[in-house]
Amino acid sequence: HTLHPIADRDDSDAIARWEQQQSKLRETVELLEHDLKQVQQQRKATPHHLAWEELETQDKFERLAPSRKRLLDTVKLIAYRAETAMVTIVRSALARKDDARALVRDLFRSPADITPDAVSGELRIQLHSLANPRNNRALRVLLEELNAAEMTYPGTQLKLVYSLPAGPDDEKPTNSFSA
Incomplete structure (x- = not known):
């Protein structure tokens, strides 16, 4: 062949x-x-x-004018400091401290429902649950701090109110053996 x-x-x-x-x-x-x-x-x-x-x-x-670049750098610096402050709050609720920054970044990427309520003067921001109950518990600690600050949305009189839907990790364990 x-x-x-x-x-x-x-x-x-x-x-x-x-x-x-x-x-x-x-x-x-x-x-x-x-x-x-x-x-x-x-x-x-x-x-x-x-x-x-x-x-x-x-x-x-076209290059950015030096004043415009300084403004952008200032905004970036403020955003980083705000993120770092949030990380510090979240760290207190986590066993592994290294997970805090990743959790805050996940929070920034996660969807939320924003509902203005002019009657009560609130802007309600309901975040969606995260991947696991541990992250949700840590996030609740952050949201409590943010709500305690009683911040208003810029340019309005609406108070920012953050929440996370109740999940299975929030329920109290019940004793099924009680008479």
């Missing part, structure tokens, strides 16, 4: 056509490999970093 698909037959024209197809395919592969090598060489020759002065005018983007 041979690997040639038509070798078992005695058709020299078919063999010639097959060899011609293989030759064209091999030529195409060689051309593509040559092109690939050229592109790889161009890529190696391309600088990884460009200085601002080397950019063409149409490629230059």
Whole structure:
């Protein structure tokens, strides 16, 4: 047996056509490999970093004004400090202190229902339960602190009231053996 698909037959024209197809395919592969090598060489020759002065005018983007950058940096710093303060509160309720920052970040990504109540002067924020009861208990400690601060939503007189729906971890154990 041979690997040639038509070798078992005695058709020299078919063999010639097959060899011609293989030759064209091999030529195409060689051309593509040559092109690939050229592109790889161009890529190696391309600088990884460009200085601002080397950019063409149409490629230059508008830099932030220093005052605007300072404002953004200040907002980022305040947000980080607020996150750190929340982490400190949550840590007191967790056995593993390293989980606190991850829990607060999960809180920032979790959905919530926001309901304004003009009659009672409250803006109610009901967070959705987290992945496990331990995290919910730690979150409740944070929400109690936030509610105790009695903050109002900026630009309104609505007091922020945070809550978490009651879950199975909140229920008191009952004694089923009592008479």
